[in-house]
Each structure stands twice: as C-alpha cells, then as structure tokens.
Amino acid sequence: MIFANIEYLFLLLLLIPYIIWYIMKRKKTEPTMQVSTTRMYMNAPKSWKLYLLHAPFLLRIVAFVMIVLVLARPQTTDNWQNTEIEGIDIMLAVDVSTSMLAEDLKPNRLEAAKQVAAEFINGRPNDNIGLTIFAGEAFTQCPLTVDHGVLLNLFQSIKCDIAQKGLIMDGTALGMGLANAVSRLKDSKAKSKVIILLTDGVNNRGDISPLTAAEIAKQFGIRVYTIGVGTNGTAPYPMQTYAGVQYVQVPVEIDEQTLTQIAGTTNGNYFRATSNSKLKEVYQEIDKLEKTKLNVKEFSKREEDYEVFALVAFLCILLEILLRNSVLKKIP
Structure with missing residues (x-):
C-alpha cells in the first residue's frame, strides 16, 4: 500500500499537543460537588461507567487518525511499467x-x-x-x-x-x-x-x-x-x-x-x-x-483503498456521540 498524498500524515503530529492538553485538563478539573472527605466512598463498588470515562477521548483520537489516512489517499498498486x-x-x-x-x-x-x-x-x-x-x-x-x-x-x-x-x-x-x-x-x-x-x-x-x-x-x-x-x-x-x-x-x-x-x-x-x-x-x-x-513491458494500475479507514472514522464518531449523550452524559 502507498499514499498518494503522504504529506498529510504529518497532521498526526497534532495528536501530541492534544494528548498533553487532555491530561492537563483532567488534572485541573474541579469536582461538581465538593465534600470534606471521600473516605466513606473508598470501599464503594466501582461502576462500569468508570471504565468508559476515557472512551470518547480514545474514539476521537482513532477517528482523527483514520481521517488523516483518508486524506493521504491510501492506494493499492500493481506495478507494471516499460x-x-x-x-x-x-x-x-x-x-x-x-x-x-x-x-x-x-x-x-x-x-x-x-x-x-x-x-x-x-x-x-x-x-x-x-x-x-x-x-x-x-x-x-x-x-x-x-x-x-x-x-x-x-x-x-x-x-x-x-x-x-x-x-x-x-x-x-x-x-x-x-x-x-x-x-x-x-x-x-x-x-x-x-x-x-x-x-x-x-x-x-x-x-x-x-x-x-x-x-x-x-x-x-x-x-x-x-x-x-x-x-x-x-x-x-x-x-x-x-x-x-x-x-x-x-x-x-x-x-x-x-x-x-x-x-x-x-x-x-x-x-x-x-x-x-x-x-x-x-x-x-x-x-x-x-x-x-x-x-x-509492464503495466501500472492503482486503486483507491480508503473505504475501510473512512468507515472506521465514521463508526468512532458515531459511537462517541452515542456515549456522550447516553451512559456518559454529564448533568451540570
């Protein structure tokens, strides 16, 4: 597989500052409800929603990677030439x-x-x-x-x-x-x-x-x-x-x-x-x-091969929207 617009892959470097921003934001996030001590909640069972807390972030990263790959135009080739x-x-x-x-x-x-x-x-x-x-x-x-x-x-x-x-x-x-x-x-x-x-x-x-x-x-x-x-x-x-x-x-x-x-x-x-x-x-x-x-004598033939990447990006965006508006919906 080759990329017709391989320069678009440099956009993946934007993930580095985005990941750093996400981590810093999580550290500075203020709780909605403040209590004097959380000791009473130490032995409370953890909800399965806790494990999905970072799922939207990961889905957004995967979607971004897939979109960049689509922009780079992946192609399959049969290299034939004179x-x-x-x-x-x-x-x-x-x-x-x-x-x-x-x-x-x-x-x-x-x-x-x-x-x-x-x-x-x-x-x-x-x-x-x-x-x-x-x-x-x-x-x-x-x-x-x-x-x-x-x-x-x-x-x-x-x-x-x-x-x-x-x-x-x-x-x-x-x-x-x-x-x-x-x-x-x-x-x-x-x-x-x-x-x-x-x-x-x-x-x-x-x-x-x-x-x-x-x-x-x-x-x-x-x-x-x-x-x-x-x-x-x-x-x-x-x-x-x-x-x-x-x-x-x-x-x-x-x-x-x-x-x-x-x-x-x-x-x-x-x-x-x-x-x-x-x-x-x-x-x-x-x-x-x-x-x-x-x-x-050789013949050269190329075919666009972006469909899988576009489908994965669409599914990731759709799943993130569903999670944010259902089980991970925030109530102010």
Missing part, C-alpha cells in the same frame, strides 16, 4: 547420457553440473536463458526465458534415467544437441548469443556432425563455450547388479579435439572440468561478454 534491462541470450546444452552418472565429480557429473549451472542462472537475473538436453537424441527442455524459477525447476528435474528407461536413445549426439540449441537462438535480436555445451564423451550418434553444427552457429553469430567433464584416466561408475550397486572403473574418453574446434569456430573457449571449481571458470568468462538491452 523498462529496459541489460542481458544476453544463453542456451545451456547439457549431456544426459548414462555416462554422466560417473562419480569422479561429486555427487556425480550430472548433479555437479546442475549445481554449478544453477548458481550461474541465479547470478544472471537479467538474461534470457534456455535449456537443451541431449544423449543419442536432443530436445529442448526449456526455451529462452527470463522466468528463472521455471527454468531451475525444469533443470533440477533432468536425470540420466531418461536414457536408461529408453525414453531417448543413449549415446552422445554432440551435433544434435548443438543444433537444437542453435535453433532456439537463431532468431534472437541480442548482440551477444551464447551456447554452453557440456559433455563427457565422444560424438557417436546423430545425423548432424558437431563441426557442421558449429558452422551453423557461426553463421548466426552464436558463440559456443564447450566443457569436457571428467577426470583424467578412469572414473568410478555405479553398475546395478543382482547384489546391489557395484562400482567399476571406466576410462574417461572426451573428444577434446572436436570440442576445441567447435569453440574455435565460433570464437568461444574450451574448458576441461575435472572438478566442480573448474566448471565455474566458464561462467566467469561469460560474465565478460558484451550485454545488450532487452525491453520488458
């Missing part, structure tokens, strides 16, 4: 093949990537960000949006079990994942368009080669940052057996040459992430990108 914010368009292309379950990063490659990417998304509130996931096939999990709450919910829900359950073909289709992300950015008007491609394997699926997809990205002015996730040598991988989960050491095979070529073709960079901290380096590089202005 603004411009700085941002870039970013598509995250994340590998969700079953090899992303390897636990050389903690708790595993996919969860580590999700945690670091979530921090990155939270740190870029003005950017349009979308999400593509791929294994042997690729599809858009979330189109470009500034509603990062929805994006994060969809991002946190992705798991490698979609390939395990056969919902999509397992494998690593780098070209398909990159091409899908490019299709979401090709019509963008932003000066800076970025794809962050994260994978842990070698391209072995898909109808589009990674370098062809990189050339398409270059034609649309899209910069691609590639990340190879995985330690050097071998990595522990959980295998489900009849005896429960057993860990086996699997070789880490990342096509660093192809990832480097993709990044080089699009004027991006290639990063090798052997730990969670290495994953953050790519986001630090993206922060250096030139930002472009995005128009956000």
